[in-house]
Amino acid sequence: MLFRMIKGALLRQWSKMLLIALTIALGASLATSMINVMLDVGDKVNEELKAYGANIVVKPKASSLLSDIYDVEDEGAELQQAWLREDELGKLKTIFWAFNIRDFAPFLTVGATVDGQPVQVVGTWFNQHLSLPTGEELDAGVRNLRSWWDVPDGDWIDQQTEGADHEIMVGTALAEAMGVTKGDSLTLTGRAGSVTATVKGIIDSGDAADEQIWAPLDLAQKLADLDGKVASIEVSAITTPDNDLARRAAQNPSALSRADYDTWYCTAYVSAVCYQITEVITDSVASAVRQVAESEGEILNKTQLLMILITALSLVGAALGISNLVTASVMERSREIGLLKAIGAHDKAITGTVMAEILITALAGMVIGYFAGLGFAQFIGHQVFGSAINIKPVVIPVVAALIAVVTIAGSLPAISTILRLDPAEVLHGSKA
Amino acid sequence: MKRRAMFFRMITASLLRRRSRMLIALLSIAIGATILAGLVTVYVDVPRQMAAQFRSYGANMILMPAGSGVLSEADAEAAQTVIPGEELVGATPYRYVYLNMVRRQQTFAAAGTEFDQVQKTSPYFKVVGRYPSEPRQVLVGKSVADTIGVKENSVMELTWFPPSVDAAESPASGAAEIAPGMVLSGQAAGFGMQEGMNNKPVYVVVTIGDDGTIASLTVDTSGESEGFGTQCSESFFTDRFIGKPARDLELGKDVDAVSGATITSAAVVEAVNSAAPVDDTAAVLTPRTVNYTVVGILETGGEEEDYIYMSLDDMASITGQAGQVDFVELSVSASQDSLERYAQEISDSGRATARLVKRVIRSEATVLGKLQALVFLVTAVVLVLTMVSVSTTMMAVVAERRREIGLRKALGASDNAIRVEFLGEGLFLGALGGLLGAGLGFVFAQVVSVNVFGSDIRFSMLLLPVTVIVSMMVAALSCLLPVRRAVAIDPALVLKGE
Numbered sequence: 001m002l003f004r005m006i007k008g009a010l011l012r013q014w015s016k017m018l019l020i021a022l023t024i025a026l027g028a029s030l031a032t033s034m035i036n037v038m039l040d041v042g043d044k045v046n047e048e049l050k051a052y053g054a055n056i057v058v059k060p061k062a063s064s065l066l067s068d069i070y071d072v073e074d075e076g077a078e079l080q081q082a083w084l085r086e087d088e089l090g091k092l093k094t095i096f097w098a099f100n101i102r103d104f105a106p107f108l109t110v111g112a113t114v115d116g117q118p119v120q121v122v123g124t125w126f127n128q129h130l131s132l133p134t135g136e137e138l139d140a141g142v143r144n145l146r147s148w149w150d151v152p153d154g155d156w157i158d159q160q161t162e163g164a165d166h167e168i169m170v171g172t173a174l175a176e177a178m179g180v181t182k183g184d185s186l187t188l189t190g191r192a193g194s195v196t197a198t199v200k201g202i203i204d205s206g207d208a209a210d211e212q213i214w215a216p217l218d219l220a221q222k223l224a225d226l227d228g229k230v231a232s233i234e235v236s237a238i239t240t241p242d243n244d245l246a247r248r249a250a251q252n253p254s255a256l257s258r259a260d261y262d263t264w265y266c267t268a269y270v271s272a273v274c275y276q277i278t279e280v281i282t283d284s285v286a287s288a289v290r291q292v293a294e295s296e297g298e299i300l301n302k303t304q305l306l307m308i309l310i311t312a313l314s315l316v317g318a319a320l321g322i323s324n325l326v327t328a329s330v331m332e333r334s335r336e337i338g339l340l341k342a343i344g345a346h347d348k349a350i351t352g353t354v355m356a357e358i359l360i361t362a363l364a365g366m367v368i369g370y371f372a373g374l375g376f377a378q379f380i381g382h383q384v385f386g387s388a389i390n391i392k393p394v395v396i397p398v399v400a401a402l403i404a405v406v407t408i409a410g411s412l413p414a415i416s417t418i419l420r421l422d423p424a425e426v427l428h429g430s431k432a
Numbered sequence: 433m434k435r436r437a438m439f440f441r442m443i444t445a446s447l448l449r450r451r452s453r454m455l456i457a458l459l460s461i462a463i464g465a466t467i468l469a470g471l472v473t474v475y476v477d478v479p480r481q482m483a484a485q486f487r488s489y490g491a492n493m494i495l496m497p498a499g500s501g502v503l504s505e506a507d508a509e510a511a512q513t514v515i516p517g518e519e520l521v522g523a524t525p526y527r528y529v530y531l532n533m534v535r536r537q538q539t540f541a542a543a544g545t546e547f548d549q550v551q552k553t554s555p556y557f558k559v560v561g562r563y564p565s566e567p568r569q570v571l572v573g574k575s576v577a578d579t580i581g582v583k584e585n586s587v588m589e590l591t592w593f594p595p596s597v598d599a600a601e602s603p604a605s606g607a608a609e610i611a612p613g614m615v616l617s618g619q620a621a622g623f624g625m626q627e628g629m630n631n632k633p634v635y636v637v638v639t640i641g642d643d644g645t646i647a648s649l650t651v652d653t654s655g656e657s658e659g660f661g662t663q664c665s666e667s668f669f670t671d672r673f674i675g676k677p678a679r680d681l682e683l684g685k686d687v688d689a690v691s692g693a694t695i696t697s698a699a700v701v702e703a704v705n706s707a708a709p710v711d712d713t714a715a716v717l718t719p720r721t722v723n724y725t726v727v728g729i730l731e732t733g734g735e736e737e738d739y740i741y742m743s744l745d746d747m748a749s750i751t752g753q754a755g756q757v758d759f760v761e762l763s764v765s766a767s768q769d770s771l772e773r774y775a776q777e778i779s780d781s782g783r784a785t786a787r788l789v790k791r792v793i794r795s796e797a798t799v800l801g802k803l804q805a806l807v808f809l810v811t812a813v814v815l816v817l818t819m820v821s822v823s824t825t826m827m828a829v830v831a832e833r834r835r836e837i838g839l840r841k842a843l844g845a846s847d848n849a850i851r852v853e854f855l856g857e858g859l860f861l862g863a864l865g866g867l868l869g870a871g872l873g874f875v876f877a878q879v880v881s882v883n884v885f886g887s888d889i890r891f892s893m894l895l896l897p898v899t900v901i902v903s904m905m906v907a908a909l910s911c912l913l914p915v916r917r918a919v920a921i922d923p924a925l926v927l928k929g930e
């Protein structure tokens with residue numbers, strides 16, 4: 001009998017039930033899309049913030065101290081005593097947070113002369129192809145780390161083509177001073193040898209690189225006889241904004257309790273990633289570039305908070321909207337409820353029937369709304385970030401609970417209000 | 433007249449009698465209006481607020497001297513007036529010189545700056561300790577601190593050597609005629625130039641009196657051996673030169689040496705004999721040694737860690753040159769286009785050359801653009817969904833009154849009269865809900881702004897009428913749809929409930 005009544009109600013009043021289902025679907029899709037976007041916005045914005053370049057710089061441990069002990073005046077890179085090893089760079093992709101390491105490049109600045117004029121030559125990777133022991137393949141280098149650079153004349157050096165070893169890029173200011181353009185040949189004379197290289201492109205960087213020559217690492221190493229050595233490494237890593245624990249850990253990881261240490265080590269704090277880098281690169285000190293790391297944290301936190309508040313408003317709106325409509329639809333049926341009561345139905349039976357009808361409608365609406373919400377989330381993800389939003393299954397129970405609570409909260413009080421009234425009055429229409 | 437009175441009575445009566453249902457409709461419109469007003473306010477104001485956050489990446493414009501040389505503080509300040517005050521987050525002047533730590537034979541780059549501005553243009557600086565606030569306090573970069581082993585509250589002695597005191601090498605050296613009132617400076621190799629010492633000569637500054645003889649002598653012996661050669665800078669020795677000619681002095685004949693410091697004494701005599709006139713008597717170029725207290729260690733992870741920072745006043749007092757800076761870092765909260773315009777204007781004025789920091793500007797444009805697009809799309813999606821949800825609720829509330837519509841029609845009301853009445857009801861609810869929602873929406877936007885950005889939000893007053901009108905339109909439209917359907921049906925059928 002109950003089923004027949006519910007079925008009857010659903011079929012006969014399909015247009016009203018459709019309205020309820022539609023509203024619930026709208027609310028559910030709003031909740032689904034907003035929560036999904038909110039949960040993923042941190043990762044997405046973090047990815048965008050990589051445009052600012054490296055947030056970690058790795059240097060040899062003893063570089064500054066050695067020059068002190070041996071009374072060596074700092075006269076450029078050649079006199080630096082400590083180096084990092086080029087062959088260890090691949091190890092960066094073997095640390096615990098390897099997946100978060102987006103890009104990296106080694107740097108070696110050496111002095112050289114071109115036609116007797118002293119110039120700084122920076123050796124680096126442009127797009128070095130790496131095949132890691134883990135089977136992973138990637139291109140690392142400054143092409144992504146210096147996203148703000150323009151190459152107004154010529155092109156970036158492509159290390160995956162023949163002859164890239166004898167190509168260089170020249171900063172705009174230096175190129176102008178030397179009267180060099182794309183395609184020119186320059187002979188660089190370093191401490192240990194000279195190399196003739198072709199100018200592949202001109203760099204417009206808006207920073208110190210405008211007055212430097214940028215060359216493949218091998219070329220710079222040859223100039224100064226520093227095979228396999230690099231002076232510093234820049235790493236661009238996706239990190240979690242620092243909190244109290246991270247700040248304490250950054251000062252001295254060994255002072256943490258065991259549990260705290262594990263939490264810290266297994267969270268992508270910039271200090272934890274730095275620590276793990278020093279574990280794999282021999283005699284190195286990795287430190288956060290605060291200009292990038294700190295600002296990144298600020299902006300990430302603000303964006304996330306902003307999205308949380310907008311999501312909260314949407315959820316409250318959706319919840320009120322749904323419970324509002326459910327209340328309205330129950331009140332609309334006051335005559336029917338009054339009639340059922342007048343012909344002797346128990347309060348419990350009436351409540352059960354009406355609730356079952358509404359909940360079945362709500363379930364249908366929710367399922368439709370959930371998938372529609374996923375659609376909205378992906379639409380936002382593709383439009384804004386050009387990549388899919390990561391769908392989190394945890395959203396399903398959250399949305400289900402939300403819909404259940406607001407549907408019940410919207411209908412139960414209304415039903416009991418009507419039931420408390422005299423059926424005659426309800427039927428007459430003078431109350432409620 | 434009567435008709436209109438009746439119309440209002442019907443609307444108010446319907447609103448009053450059907451309190452609970454109308455409350456539901458009103459609530460639903462208010463929710464929609466709140467979301468509209470709140471999200472649009474946030475959307476409009478977010479770019480401004482977010483741009484302010486991006487200033488944490490530091491300076492995005494650099495003022496450099498026009499042409500060569502140094503930039504005067506006055507020129508730098510005049511150049512900044514191009515930028516509107518509210519857009520200028522901070523302007524930090526920097527003046528770089530090399531200072532020597534004589535005892536450790538090391539040279540460091542020191543920067544003179546204004547610390548209250550540094551905190552605005554470089555908010556990412558991390559200072560262990562505190563920023564200098566009193567004279568003779570310095571902030572030391574971490575790598576400098578590690579190298580020389582200084583900590584908070586350490587005292588470090590720094591010496592400034594004038595870059596232009598190359599009297600011994602200058603061709604005019606010693607040859608110039610001595611005239612009354614002249615100021616001479618010179619240098620000579622003392623004990624400090626010997627093997628194992630700090631490779632630093634003895635410097636002297638001589639003033640010539642009216643009679644053409646030495647009126648005063650200042651000697652810098654900071655490179656000499658402590659307790660021996662350093663005595664030569666004390667007055668008991670320098671007084672021996674007063675009243676003597678500043679040329680062809682001989683040690684032991686004209687001036688007696690300090691016992692135990694013969695080499696230094698000889699160097700002073702030689703420096704005086706070879707001293708060359710200094711053109712600018714105001715800037716007497718003499719090495720100066722000052723003790724500084726380290727009050728903080730600077731950590732940035734960048735090259736800023738290689739410098740020692742002090743106030744511009746301290747820098748002026750050790751170098752004797754005030755009012756000059758090498759460059760000024762500006763942090764400007766403005767779009768790329770405005771920044772380019774400001775830079776052009778400043779460069780055109782000829783006071784300074786303005787350069788934009790491409791890294792900061794380019795990346796900010798990319799990221800800020802994405803964030804704006806995100807908030808826009810989110811706002812659009814939420815608004816559309818909310819408006820549809822509002823109208824379904826309104827439709828449900830109105831559809832319930834089909835019976836009433838049928839009854840009224842049976843009693844002889846015209847279709848139009850019914851439509852107008854419902855429209856009036858909808859517009860009234862829309863206006864009320866819209867006003868209520870706009871107020872709540874502004875409250876929401878303010879809460880967001882204070883919590884996220886820590887500052888007040890800017891309301892656009894235009895949004896108030898827009899919210900009210902949109903609410904009225906949505907309410908009226910969602911009323912009319914079910915009413916039209918109810919009106920179209922035969923009253924008998926409607927009343928029967930089919």
